[in-house]
Amino acid sequence: MGYVAVKGGSDAIENSLELVEFYRIRNSITPIEIEQIKSQLRLAVDKVMGEGGLFTPEYAAIALKQAEGEVFEAAFILRAFRTTLQRRYYSESINTREMFVKRKISASFREIPGGQILGPTRDYSQRIMDTKKASESTADIQNFLQQFESKIDNNTLKSIKTYAKVIDLLREQGLLKPIDKKENKQLLDITREAIKFPAARSARLQMLARAETGGLMAMGYASMRGFGSVHPTVGELRYGSVPVTVKDPSGKLRYIGKIEVTEAEMINGTSSNKKSEAALYTIGYGLCFGQNDTKAICMGILDTTMRNPDSNQPANDQEFVLYHTEGIESMGFTNHLKLPHYVTFQSSLKNVREEVERKKEVATV
Amino acid sequence: MNQDYILCECSLSALENFVTELEKYFNVVVAKTPSICMTMVKAEDSVESQTFYLGEALTTECQLLVNDKIGYGICIGDEPVRAYCIAFFDAITDIENEFLPQINQFLKEQLAAIELSQKIEHNHILRTKVDFKIMEQD
Structure with missing residues (x-):
């Protein structure tokens, strides 16, 4: 049986997104600047660009900020962003x-x-925590x-x-x-x-x-x-x-x-x-x-x-x-498991209950 | 002297100031306002020369008509001002005009600054050059 979609819940979804934003900035601390992310979280930015398939340190940094540092999510945001842009040029092969x-x-x-x-x-460092x-x-x-x-x-x-x-x-x-x-x-x-x-x-x-x-x-x-x-x-x-x-x-x-x-x-x-x-x-x-x-x-x-x-x-x-x-697809599929599967599961539940009843009947004969 | 290389790598504020001063003397029409798009970056496996697409790079493009001469500005990144300036340079360096010596001087100065900054970085990188010895060696 295929996935049966649900509808409704838009108020809760919007409130949930608002809550995400609240948790991101709840302590009213100074916002991280994009330049800080680009420079001080350089390797995370590189990962987001690589997995997002778009070279753009600035937008990768914005995605990282938006995703609260979740690299998968940031790469997903960047991939979605690239679909809004026209591909106007093809480069010569880089050398x-x-x-x-x-x-x-x-x-x-x-x-x-x-x-x-x-x-x-950091290959030859001992990965000692620098508390300074x-x-x-x-x-x-x-x-x-x-x-x-x-x-x-x-x-x-x-x-x-x-x-x-x-x-x-x-x-x-x-x-x-x-x-x-x-x-x-x-x-x-x-x-x-x-x-x-x-x-x-x-x-x-x-x-x-x-x-x-x-x-x-x-x-x-x-x-x-x-x-x-x-x-x-x-x-x-x-x-x-x-x-x-x-x-x-x-x-x-x-x-x-x-x-x-x-x-x-x-x-x-x-x-x-x-x-x-x-x-x-x-x-x-x-x-x-x-x-x-x-x-x-x-x-x-x-x-x-x-x-x-x-x-x-x-x-x-x-x-x-x-x-x-393929990170975006793997993540997308894994995370779809969290979405309501009520109809699918109810169907499975019905089958299992019927099977249990049938076995009981066989056992009592 | 690769003009595009200099204009893509030079200080944005210096470039903007120079173009702002110069464009007063020309009739500039924006044919295409700076906008972002993508460039698909092609790569080549260095062993077998197999070409493949590495991924895209965010790019800004702009087109100007300067005294009826078209100029194209293209650069990596979300850089509307730089793309505009590159388009302006692309057009004016193709037109006979009295400012060419100034333009060349600007390009020379910017190239020198870029080269110095790259050389400094290169020399910092060279400090990490290593010559590991095998245990049995002295």
Whole structure:
């Protein structure tokens, strides 16, 4: 039996929304400014943009504020917001080799082009609670910035560089497995055309790029733990900003700004059944908005798992991975369980009661 | 010198002040008021060059007629003033006018400021460069 909708309740719903607003601001404290959210909750903003599928730090911050910090809800709001906007331009392909690099590491090679740059990361911290944050003042912030800025000499600045990629080293040495010619290379857009399985790689990458970080991590972790077959090494992980260009209505190529992205190239070993063929490496690719190492890494893992279909391994099953890591749909469906299911449940209840009566009758005969 | 790059990255207040001063000398008609829209960002897997759509970027676009010359302004973000100024620049740099030396000077100054700020950030980032030693190494 399908879901039977309910009607009425609009006063209570409106009052409930008013109550939400009351709980959000009940203590009359100073409202958080959008700039504060953009800057001090930077990683949450990045997650909302990635999962909302729209790069816009400002609106992601507004959504976070509106959703009281609930990232799922904020991403949902952003996705809904994007449906109100016209898509007027398609960019040229962004080139991560032109990235203004803020972080660039490899777990596979110690020496990489330009060296390992940790950038902004908590990877090597002990996650000790910094209770001083509770009383952080504007003066503290100013002091920190002043000290931070004094650590470099503006008269001896090194020039900005772009860097060659780690995977180029493997490619140059002929250690990468040749591209699978059977792979469907068609460029699809899953926001315009519902995904069909088996999906083209472009559709899989697009869905992974706007998937929910936790969902991707669960699948990627499952694969590494043995419920799958992929346990890669980080070939290169980069975070930084890349230029975006579009053609204007006259056809002229125009720079329109930069977006921040995290990119992961995950190296996987392979096996070969043929004596004459060496077991070469394959690369799983991950790219997402903002700084989100976990998401890019897990996207890279799942890019590889899905190229090796196996319905016995959840992480290798395209439909399983892509439908269940789609945060907005997963959240929407899960939350629909809270909506009145009176008719559906009453129908089930009637069946169970009748079954109980029938069994009683059988027992007494 | 990429004009769009400079205008997208420069200080908004400097840009707005410069355009406000300059537009008095031109006949400016707004053909399309600044409005937000989206740009679908295309990406390419760096290994196999597989093109795919990464997601959209909020964008502002504007069209002006400056002395009958059309100018297009497009930039990422909800930036109506910047999009207007970019459209203005797009048009006036295509028209013979006496202000071109001033315009070039403005662009040069802004580029220098952008480059300095990026260089400073880059040098802060370089402070996190690491050379891990393997345990057996000295």
